[in-house]
Amino acid sequence: MSLESLRYSRGSLQVLNQLLLPQLSQYDPVTGVRDGADAIRTMKVRGAPAIAIVGSLSLAVELTSSPPQQTADLLAFVRESLALLVGARPTAVNMKKAADELSAFLAEEAEKPGVTAQELTDSVIRWAESLLEKDVKDNRMIGDLGAQHILQTAGAPGGVVIMTHCNTGSLATAGYGTALGVVRSLQAMGRLSHVFCTETRPYNQGSRLTAYELVYEKIPATLITDSMAAVTMRERQFSPPAVVVGADRVVANGDTANKVGTYQLAVLAKHHGIPFCVAAPSTSCDLSLPTGGSIVIEERPGQELTDINGVRVAAPAH
Numbered sequence: 001m002s003l004e005s006l007r008y009s010r011g012s013l014q015v016l017n018q019l020l021l022p023q024l025s026q027y028d029p030v031t032g033v034r035d036g037a038d039a040i041r042t043m044k045v046r047g048a049p050a051i052a053i054v055g056s057l058s059l060a061v062e063l064t065s066s067p068p069q070q071t072a073d074l075l076a077f078v079r080e081s082l083a084l085l086v087g088a089r090p091t092a093v094n095m096k097k098a099a100d101e102l103s104a105f106l107a108e109e110a111e112k113p114g115v116t117a118q119e120l121t122d123s124v125i126r127w128a129e130s131l132l133e134k135d136v137k138d139n140r141m142i143g144d145l146g147a148q149h150i151l152q153t154a155g156a157p158g159g160v161v162i163m164t165h166c167n168t169g170s171l172a173t174a175g176y177g178t179a180l181g182v183v184r185s186l187q188a189m190g191r192l193s194h195v196f197c198t199e200t201r202p203y204n205q206g207s208r209l210t211a212y213e214l215v216y217e218k219i220p221a222t223l224i225t226d227s228m229a230a231v232t233m234r235e236r237q238f239s240p241p242a243v244v245v246g247a248d249r250v251v252a253n254g255d256t257a258n259k260v261g262t263y264q265l266a267v268l269a270k271h272h273g274i275p276f277c278v279a280a281p282s283t284s285c286d287l288s289l290p291t292g293g294s295i296v297i298e299e300r301p302g303q304e305l306t307d308i309n310g311v312r313v314a315a316p317a318h
């Protein structure tokens with residue numbers, strides 16, 4: 001059983017407050033779109049797929065509790081809500097893609113003769129709910145296919161050694177995970193020897209979230225600092241095996257945006273002759289952008305670097 005990033009039933013959404021992990025597992029209610037956008041913006045909920053799913057379900061719960069009576073009001077509310085949710089964080093494409101797809105779906109549904117506002121509302125709710133099952137199904141496929149790919153390059157029987165960055169597990173998705181899904185599939189196949197997860201400063205997705213998931217499921221792993229990555233690659237018999245990471249956005253030429261620190265791992269992997277793999281669902285792909293130069297890279301408050309749990313660990317700026 002994996003950790004759950006969210007708990008949903010029609011009309012009710014709760015999210016695991018990832019700002020409090022690993023010290024405290026607390027589920028916070030999300031009663032509507034503003035709650036959903038706040039949870040995403042503050043990184044109470046994070047991870048490209050989870051952002052889109054929580055954002056979409058926050059719209060579904062608000063529509064369940066307060067369904068607009070007129071079609072025009074529904075269309076305006078959905079449009080404004082999706083704009084708010086997309087604006088919560090810029091780099092991961094998943095929420096923008098979900099917003100575009102939902103908007104197109106709703107426009108098509110609204111063209112149907114005699115359709116009522118309630119029928120349209122119910123369609124939007126069902127569309128949002130469909131993301132949950134699809135995400136887990138996608139992640140299991142990514143995990144199995146990624147594991148098979150890595151084993152083909154392993155060149156030897158027995159377990160493989162993997163390094164991963166940030167958090168791409170059940171806490172970043174609706175379940176199973178992407179890069180961590182590959183780890184789970186290798187473990188299920190009996191072909192995982194060890195995982196090295198990087199702490200991933202400054203938000204510490206690796207130490208606070210990935211290590212938490214791996215320990216919770218008794219997957220053999222070692223937490224390393226980001227600065228340990230190079231010596232770990234040199235000393236820990238990767239052979240080949242692989243560095244496997246997730247993605248916030250993959251664009252048309254294959255350029256990939258991911259958590260800061262990913263680029264240096266790619267350079268190190270190349271230097272050490274270790275395959276570097278990106279595990280991401282199609283919901284993280286943005287073919288409208290030709291190269292990575294077009295991706296908006298998020299910049300967050302400096303306190304997320306200088307403070308840990310409210311305690312300053314760096315000299316204040318002038």
Ligand SMILES: CSC[C@H]1O[C@H](OP(=O)(O)O)[C@H](O)[C@@H]1O
Pocket residue numbers: 046047048049165166167168169172173178179205245246247248258259260
């Ligand atoms: C499968 S999640 C992909 C992506 O999300 C993480 O970013 P954040 O924790 O800031 O939302 C990280 O970049 C992961 O690789």
